[in-house]
Amino acid sequence: AQTVTQSQPEMSVQEAETVTLSCTYDTSENNYYLFWYKQPPSRQMILVIRQEAYKQQNATENRFSVNFQKAAKSFSLKISDSQLGDTAMYFCAFMKHGSQDSNYQLIWGAGTKLIIKP
Amino acid sequence: DTEVTQTPKHLVMGMTNKKSLKCEQHMGHRAMYWYKQKAKKPPELMFVYSYEKLSINESVPSRFSPECPNSSLLNLHLHALQPEDSALYLCASSQPRTLYSGNTIYFGEGSWLTVV
Numbered sequence: 353a354q355t356v357t358q359s360q361p362e363m364s365v366q367e368a369e370t371v372t373l374s375c376t377y378d379t380s381e382n383n384y385y386l387f388w389y390k391q392p393p394s395r396q397m398i399l400v401i402r403q404e405a406y407k408q409q410n411a412t413e414n415r416f417s418v419n420f421q422k423a424a425k426s427f428s429l430k431i432s433d434s435q436l437g438d439t440a441m442y443f444c445a446f447m448k449h450g451s452q453d454s455n456y457q458l459i460w461g462a463g464t465k466l467i468i469k470p
Numbered sequence: 471d472t473e474v475t476q477t478p479k480h481l482v483m484g485m486t487n488k489k490s491l492k493c494e495q496h497m498g499h500r501a502m503y504w505y506k507q508k509a510k511k512p513p514e515l516m517f518v519y520s521y522e523k524l525s526i527n528e529s530v531p532s533r534f535s536p537e538c539p540n541s542s543l544l545n546l547h548l549h550a551l552q553p554e555d556s557a558l559y560l561c562a563s564s565q566p567r568t569l570y571s572g573n574t575i576y577f578g579e580g581s582w583l584t585v586v
């Protein structure tokens with residue numbers, strides 16, 4: 353069974369600083385997808401970034417980038433030039449690339465609450 | 471702006487009431503989901519519809535009844551709920567995986583349900 357671990361329950365940084373959120377996962381699969389979702393106080397779950405395991409290049413989306421270390425099963429999220437609007441709960445999630453039902457199953461980490469201070 | 475729209479945003483219902491949560495997506499996706507989320511926890515998958523057919527039911531109590539009238543709409547019918555069912559209910563959609571693409575799930579804003 354797959355598991356996802358986010359070891360930082362809460363973090364806080366000053367506005368404009370860079371922050372890195374940690375995520376590790378356990379799987380015996382070779383093909384899979386990893387996601388970071390953001391859930392601000394409004395509670396909408398927003399996709400931040402996605403990484404395919406077969407791609408060696410780390411995904412980036414504007415100020416958000418990941419450090420994907422497949423051998424170490426690590427998938428950290430770096431937020432550069434943090435903004436007040438980045439304050440949210442961040443969830444790391446894993447999805448297998450395999451049989452039909454696994455296409456729909458996201459395995460979630462417990463989440464990291466990120467607070468950006470002015 | 472989300473392309474998965476949920477109504478109502480907030481719902482308060484008694485334990486004997488019957489109500490429904492509604493979800494609509496306009497992204498042409500063929501898979502739709504219901505999740506339940508309690509405070510400070512990740513979402514828990516309840517149901518998945520793929521091509522309008524129920525694909526996954528995560529052993530959800532029968533007081534929750536999903537319905538997928540067409541590929542754009544998803545309903546969750548609620549009857550005889552318990553106070554512990556109070557939670558945020560998230561609808562989501564995705565394009566089912568093909569050989570070369572993964573399955574990225576997009577969420578709506580959620581419906582807050584309070585059972586009194």
